[in-house]
Amino acid sequence: MRYQNFSLQGQPRDELISLEQIFIECRIHASSRVGLIGFKYFESNHLKNYQNKTDIPAYIADELYEVVDRVNVVNYTAAMTHPTEGLRMVIRSAKEIAFYEYVSNKTSNAVINILKELTPGINELEASRNACYDASPISMFPIVNFGEEHVKLGLRSPDHRTLQDGDMITVCYGLRGSLVARSGFAATGPSALPDEYGDVVEHFYKPYYQALVAWYETLRVGNLYGDSHEKVYSIIGDKDRFGLFLNVGHLISSDEWPNSPVYAGSEIPMLSGHYLQCDIIACSDYPFKQAILEDGLILADDSLRTALQREYPDVFARIQKRRRFMIDTLGINVHEDVLPLSNGQAVMHPYMLDLNTLFSIKE
Structure with a gap:
């Protein structure tokens, strides 16, 4: 769905509809449980109510809170970047x-x-x-x-x-x-x-x-x-x-x-x-x-x-x-x-204008 406020500054907003309306059309309602994926998730020692805190832009979150109770909106970013559970964190092929x-x-x-x-x-x-x-x-x-x-x-x-x-x-x-x-x-x-x-x-x-x-x-x-x-x-x-x-x-x-x-x-x-x-x-x-x-x-x-x-x-x-x-x-x-993977993996030169000399470990 197109939301024209995602366009660059000054580009047309002639067919702009609100995010609130978009969420409603996506069948999100007051009792829905919504997961937000941003760039980072938080843990208990980071913030109060850390499960409900998000780093996505506030103007997006505020529109969402007009539709659904914010206690039902959770930070779901760990699904992508948790070290063991995140979908992006383990290579499978x-x-x-x-x-x-x-x-x-x-x-x-x-x-x-x-x-x-x-x-x-x-x-x-x-x-x-x-x-x-x-x-x-x-x-x-x-x-x-x-x-x-x-x-x-x-x-x-x-x-x-x-x-x-x-x-x-x-x-x-x-x-x-x-x-x-x-x-x-x-x-x-x-x-x-x-x-x-x-x-x-x-x-x-x-x-x-x-x-x-x-x-x-x-x-x-x-x-x-x-x-x-x-x-x-x-x-x-x-x-x-x-x-x-x-x-x-x-x-x-x-x-x-x-x-x-x-x-x-x-x-x-x-x-x-x-x-x-x-x-x-x-x-x-x-x-x-x-x-x-x-x-x-x-x-x-x-x-x-x-x-x-x-x-x-x-x-x-x-x-x-x-x-x-x-x-x-x-x-x-x-x-x-x-x-x-690197062609210089673990290669360290004590003097970096002399690439013929490098560190190595001897028994």
Whole structure:
């Protein structure tokens, strides 16, 4: 049904009928029970009467309350984005995995292309062109930031700021279905790092990578997400030193962060079909430093993996190649349930102008 107030400002309203009338024509009446699906649902510790609170625009809800008693209107968004029950939160087919792997290929290659062409003197906009972006729909605007002033803002569009050897940088690109990000020092080696940071690789980036590896090694269908949180915090939980403030991982879908089951004490189980984003943000001041390594993966049990291998053998082969690299080169003991989608999965360079040097775990 057409409701002309959904049109852009200034477009015709010559055939406008009220939402109230539309609801009535849809046979909603005073005693109906209505579920509203918005962007987020609320829990008991968020709001009073949380079941009846909605984040949809008030002008829509107000029209609905003219027709039906508001106590009978409930927030039904969890049907879409609850970590275990939400329709959008569990992948159920090999075709979905193949789609997300395709998108992740493009996203991770864009970030890799930017990093490969970084050189002192290039500016942020020039670097962004090296990504070879196309017109695929994005889930967030691209981030290419050089220097503490720009990186510290977190979400900033690129401009003409030029890269200096030893600068902190952030590179992030997100398409609908994938996001890849890297943040650290764009330096040619330890001698290029500013003196005030001391041995920042040993005391900040190395523990960060150890925590990231521990996160990956907790992943297995049936494990609890609270265990992933605890593993990371046992290594880099010092707030003054590492400044963790967001969930250490979340679910991802066509939008970048629909929900996160990863938090202290979480008893939410890891399900086959969960599409996870490794998203551990360490950030501390005095002096400012930041580490971000974001890549996506899918948890899949034996039946889902078998279906993927049968229906999309090329996708399955690329995933297995990434797994072998993570295990054999990076030293990360990922379980067979873990299907890495990014071409740079868990790859972290201590000096981001030297892509031949990366962290790995040795026995």
